[in-house]
Amino acid sequence: MDTTQAPNSGKQDYTKLEKRHIKVNEINYRNNLESDYTEKIVTLEKSFDYASNNDHYWGKPEQSVLYGTPLYEAASESQKLALNHLYWVGHYDHIAAAEASTIHYNQVTAGVFSQIGDYQGICSNLKHEAEQEKSHIHAFHHIFSKTKIALLGKRTMGLKLNKNSSSHQNWSQKLISEFQQSFSQNFQYDALRFLSKTLLKSQTYHYSSYLQDLDEKREPLTALSKGALGMAIPSPLLQFFAFCWGSSPFLACQYYTYRYAANTVLKNYEHNYFQHFKELEKEEKFTPIPTAVSYYHCLDESFHMTTSQLIARDMYKEFPQPTVSEKVIANLVFYLMQRGFLGGLPGGLIGSFVHESSMMPLYYRILRSPLFDMPAQEALHWMEKCLCHEHQGFHVQTQYHQRALKTMSGLASSLDYLWPINREMRIMAAGGSISKAIENNIKAFNEFREIAVV
Numbered sequence: 001m002d003t004t005q006a007p008n009s010g011k012q013d014y015t016k017l018e019k020r021h022i023k024v025n026e027i028n029y030r031n032n033l034e035s036d037y038t039e040k041i042v043t044l045e046k047s048f049d050y051a052s053n054n055d056h057y058w059g060k061p062e063q064s065v066l067y068g069t070p071l072y073e074a075a076s077e078s079q080k081l082a083l084n085h086l087y088w089v090g091h092y093d094h095i096a097a098a099e100a101s102t103i104h105y106n107q108v109t110a111g112v113f114s115q116i117g118d119y120q121g122i123c124s125n126l127k128h129e130a131e132q133e134k135s136h137i138h139a140f141h142h143i144f145s146k147t148k149i150a151l152l153g154k155r156t157m158g159l160k161l162n163k164n165s166s167s168h169q170n171w172s173q174k175l176i177s178e179f180q181q182s183f184s185q186n187f188q189y190d191a192l193r194f195l196s197k198t199l200l201k202s203q204t205y206h207y208s209s210y211l212q213d214l215d216e217k218r219e220p221l222t223a224l225s226k227g228a229l230g231m232a233i234p235s236p237l238l239q240f241f242a243f244c245w246g247s248s249p250f251l252a253c254q255y256y257t258y259r260y261a262a263n264t265v266l267k268n269y270e271h272n273y274f275q276h277f278k279e280l281e282k283e284e285k286f287t288p289i290p291t292a293v294s295y296y297h298c299l300d301e302s303f304h305m306t307t308s309q310l311i312a313r314d315m316y317k318e319f320p321q322p323t324v325s326e327k328v329i330a331n332l333v334f335y336l337m338q339r340g341f342l343g344g345l346p347g348g349l350i351g352s353f354v355h356e357s358s359m360m361p362l363y364y365r366i367l368r369s370p371l372f373d374m375p376a377q378e379a380l381h382w383m384e385k386c387l388c389h390e391h392q393g394f395h396v397q398t399q400y401h402q403r404a405l406k407t408m409s410g411l412a413s414s415l416d417y418l419w420p421i422n423r424e425m426r427i428m429a430a431g432g433s434i435s436k437a438i439e440n441n442i443k444a445f446n447e448f449r450e451i452a453v454v
């Protein structure tokens with residue numbers, strides 16, 4: 001069986017759908033062009049300094065790092081305020097990384113759509129959205145860098161390794177293997193490129209013009225491995241998927257299921273900042289700049305989410321049905337996304353659904369910083385209390401999880417090419433269990449304690 005051939009390789013009669021996508025995109029793009037939210041963000045960013053915003057909550061109390069934990073209960077009012085600001089820092093640090101990858105993959109996929117008639121409008125929109133992301137990233141960096149320095153100090157408080165621990169040897173081995181890997185990177189790059197071209201050979205006439213430009217300039221395709229994608233997909237595999245997203249219209253559309261997931265997670269907590277802004281405005285109270293930036297960003301991102309939904313849910317149907325290979329790749333991407341980006345239930349950072357192990361260095365850094373000024377043993381003691389036992393934070397997090405799961409299920413249930421495990425969002429749904437999250441945290445924390453300096 002030739003897995004590279006589409007069951008129906010001719011373009012189907014989707015005239016009505018095509019018209020709908022053109023119309024929805026036109027309206028969405030026009031509304032975005034006519035708005036001035038990005039300009040407002042740029043202006044706000046320029047006037048930010050932490051000292052003028054540090055006396056106010058930037059969002060609801062539950063939008064605080066380690067909210068609802070025993071540590072939060074024991075924290076002073078000024079520490080609670082700082083944890084509220086660090087929540088903004090923690091989330092927008094991730095968003096900045098995710099939006100950097102959006103800029104990149106918008107170009108990769110637009111390079112596919114641009115070769116097909118009727119899609120110039122989508123390409124212009126994607127280009128405009130990428131430009132907006134540049135301004136967003138700049139503003140986030142400016143605000144979270146100043147805030148981080150003000151609260152945690154300039155000193156790098158990253159993890160120091162305990163030289164006596166067995167995990168230290170694992171780290172050394174890891175470094176050696178990374179060194180060895182660097183030798184084989186060129187070979188790996190060519191192999192992945194070859195593999196994607198072979199698997200998708202029936203679609204090569206839609207090879208991304210962006211990738212073609214890179215090929216001509218002999219520049220490698222960088223797989224941006226930070227943000228939502230990097231959390232879920234190992235770097236070499238991400239590079240392979242990047243070639244795939246830039247090689248077939250179906251897979252180019254499928255990338256937008258991922259972008260839609262990132263939009264969903266963001267909107268789930270950013271909407272709280274939106275409401276907080278509205279309440280402050282109504283009561284004519286002082287509005288902290290980060291709250292206002294989140295408010296306008298939420299408005300900008302609503303256009304982006306509409307685009308993601310349009311491409312992920314509707315536009316893929318306008319192209320030839322996916323081949324067996326394309327379906328496997330699409331399902332693998334979706335599966336990894338569920339597992340790595342939506343499969344966790346961190347009790348200390350409400351609104352994020354990655355596994356809490358990835359947050360542990362951040363918590364440790366906060367506890368060791370001048371903000372809490374804890375010796376290593378005390379920091380680890382509090383981390384154990386906050387991560388390995390049930391508390392209110394987990395219960396609030398569960399509500400966020402259910403909301404995001406409902407939105408994602410709405411999209412996934414409509415994608416006929418997904419396997420049941422993906423179409424029914426089974427991994428994300430299973431990740432919503434508090435007892436499972438705590439069980440995972442206990443294992444991860446024991447490993448973390450091994451490598452932290454004591």
Ligand SMILES: [Fe+2]
Nearest residue numbers: 099133136301
């Ligand atoms: Fe953005």
Ligand SMILES: [Fe+2]
Nearest residue numbers: 102133301304
């Ligand atoms: Fe966006």
